[in-house]
Amino acid sequence: MDELSGSDEQAAGDEPAQRCGLIAIVGRPNVGKSTLMNALVGQKVSITSRKAQTTRHRITGILTEGDTQFVFVDTPGFQTKNQSALNKSLNKAVTGSITDVDLILFVVEAGNFSLKDAQVLSLFEGRIPAILVANKLDTMHRRSELAPWLKNMSERHQFAEYVPMSAKNPKDIARLLNVCKGYLPEQEWWYDQDELTDKSERFMAAEMVREKLFRLTGDELPYTSTVLIDKFTEEPGKTANRMIRIAATIVVEREGHKAMVIGENGDRLKRIGTEARVELEKLMDAKVFLELWVKVRSGWSDDATRLRAYGYE
Numbered sequence: 189m190d191e192l193s194g195s196d197e198q199a200a201g202d203e204p205a206q207r208c209g210l211i212a213i214v215g216r217p218n219v220g221k222s223t224l225m226n227a228l229v230g231q232k233v234s235i236t237s238r239k240a241q242t243t244r245h246r247i248t249g250i251l252t253e254g255d256t257q258f259v260f261v262d263t264p265g266f267q268t269k270n271q272s273a274l275n276k277s278l279n280k281a282v283t284g285s286i287t288d289v290d291l292i293l294f295v296v297e298a299g300n301f302s303l304k305d306a307q308v309l310s311l312f313e314g315r316i317p318a319i320l321v322a323n324k325l326d327t328m329h330r331r332s333e334l335a336p337w338l339k340n341m342s343e344r345h346q347f348a349e350y351v352p353m354s355a356k357n358p359k360d361i362a363r364l365l366n367v368c369k370g371y372l373p374e375q376e377w378w379y380d381q382d383e384l385t386d387k388s389e390r391f392m393a394a395e396m397v398r399e400k401l402f403r404l405t406g407d408e409l410p411y412t413s414t415v416l417i418d419k420f421t422e423e424p425g426k427t428a429n430r431m432i433r434i435a436a437t438i439v440v441e442r443e444g445h446k447a448m449v450i451g452e453n454g455d456r457l458k459r460i461g462t463e464a465r466v467e468l469e470k471l472m473d474a475k476v477f478l479e480l481w482v483k484v485r486s487g488w489s490d491d492a493t494r495l496r497a498y499g500y501e
């Protein structure tokens with residue numbers, strides 16, 4: 189009997205320790221940070237678009253695989269040009285997010301290194317291990333240039349690892365996860381195994397509308413437009429388990445932008461609403477009713493008080 193309980197204890201002690209840690213994804217706008225995080229987490233938690241600066245908040249994506257919980261922080265692209273209140277707030281979010289993490293993924297486009305990339309790199313203190321993610325490898329035409337470019341990168345900063353890859357290639361994503369794992373400390377997980385993000389559904393609703401807004405207006409609409417959630421209520425559904433009613437306002441800076449968002453006969457606004465609703469239903473596993481409004485508030489991106497009211501620090 190004694191012997192039996194002794195072997196039970198042995199078995200419990202042999203369980204693999206849990207690993208868990210924070211990984212910041214940083215880089216200049218448009219290098220593919222959000223695409224990378226969504227691929228790493230395996231679900232859309234951060235919005236992406238071809239328009240630069242679509243990411244404005246620190247977004248946490250969580251992946252629990254085997255004994256490891258990866259907690260990713262997606263940061264806004266570092267703004268170097270315009271010193272508006274919005275851009276200053278974005279830059280603060282970047283510097284804040286790389287000081288208290290276990291690992292940094294520094295994302296650049298393979299074969300490229302511009303002044304903007306250098307400005308982001310200059311924020312690294314060297315205390316935290318950084319992996320160079322040379323993304324968009326699929327778009328690099330002359331592969332022979334990769335080795336000398338990597339060597340040049342190693343002279344700029346002592347990276348812990350060099351990973352040339354494409355965020356759109358699942359094999360590369362698996363390889364990167366494996367590399368990241370080695371840098372996470374042994375400690376208990378912070379989140380439940382099936383949690384994907386620590387952001388509220390209300391926040392995700394605003395993000396999803398913003399993504400569709402940017403995708404469907406192309407380059408015409410300035411990135412200063414934003415989305416506010418006016419109403420978010422959940423009711424027991426008749427056909428689905430959950431039913432969520434959302435009313436949101438798209439805030440733009442000029443009358444002309446308002447017309448652009450609404451489109452001819454309201455067509456564009458309708459499409460933004462439909463596409464956002466479909467994605468939200470998938471994400472929330474609920475029936476969603478989404479009502480959209482457009483409002484003009486000129487100069488909001490330069491108004492610190494209003495920024496705070498809109499949720500930007």
Ligand SMILES: Nc1nc2c(ncn2[C@@H]2O[C@H](COP(=O)(O)OP(=O)(O)OP(=O)(O)O)[C@@H](O)[C@H]2O)c(=O)[nH]1
Nearest residue numbers: 218219220221222223240241242243265324354355
């Ligand atoms: N060909 C190719 N395109 C990619 C890859 N990764 C991302 N992209 C594209 O690059 C564009 C920008 O990607 P995002 O993920 O929004 O970039 P971001 O760095 O988060 O941008 P900001 O939000 O502006 O900071 C999108 O059109 C992506 O589809 C890749 O590996 N290969």
